[in-house]
Amino acid sequence: MTRKEEEVILMEELKKGSHQAMDKIYRHWGKDMYKAAYFIVGNQQDAEDIVQEVLIKVWDERDKLNIMDLPSYLSKAATNRALNHVKKKNNELSKHQKASEFQETVQLPSEYQEAAESEKAADAERVMNAFQKLSKQQAIILNKVVIEGQRHKAVAQSIQLKITTVRKHLWLGLSKMRELLKKIS
Numbered sequence: 001m002t003r004k005e006e007e008v009i010l011m012e013e014l015k016k017g018s019h020q021a022m023d024k025i026y027r028h029w030g031k032d033m034y035k036a037a038y039f040i041v042g043n044q045q046d047a048e049d050i051v052q053e054v055l056i057k058v059w060d061e062r063d064k065l066n067i068m069d070l071p072s073y074l075s076k077a078a079t080n081r082a083l084n085h086v087k088k089k090n091n092e093l094s095k096h097q098k099a100s101e102f103q104e105t106v107q108l109p110s111e112y113q114e115a116a117e118s119e120k121a122a123d124a125e126r127v128m129n130a131f132q133k134l135s136k137q138q139a140i141i142l143n144k145v146v147i148e149g150q151r152h153k154a155v156a157q158s159i160q161l162k163i164t165t166v167r168k169h170l171w172l173g174l175s176k177m178r179e180l181l182k183k184i185s
Contacts, residue, residue, distance in 0.1 A: 014058075036079045059171075141173060
């Protein structure tokens with residue numbers, strides 16, 4: 001069986017919702033995706049996050065995808081996501097600087113500040129409700145990785161799981177959170 005034939009079969013399995021197919025994709029091309037992302041962002045955690053985001057997008061859009069060359073697609077997707085990440089980070093930094101300058105010169109009315117705080121509280125409550133619907137394992141791993149900022153390897157060691165299992169639970173948990181939060185908003 002040729003590499004192309006294997007990729008076609010893998011994509012067919014993925015479109016059927018096979019988690020094993022997703023695991024194979026990660027095992028075969030995750031390192032290449034990581035290298036492409038790391039080369040651009042220069043940060044291990046950001047590169048790992050980018051790989052996760054690309055894989056989540058592939059999973060979420062598996063029915064719509066028509067990929068002819070899977071390794072090239074994944075590498076390009078990771079590269080594009082990394083470039084967007086750097087661009088977004090630069091824009092956020094610029095916006096933050098402008099916002100700080102603006103706040104120094106203008107004081108917003110208290111009702112606007114109260115409305116913004118109320119909206120933040122409602123968003124936080126929605127996130128907490130979605131978080132509570134995760135499995136115990138997913139919630140623990142998401143908390144350690146996303147909230148505490150721990151590395152995947154450190155989490156795997158602390159809860160005595162394989163790193164691939166941690167990544168799978170992280171991926172499933174993020175997918176579920178994204179799905180639940182889409183329904184809410």
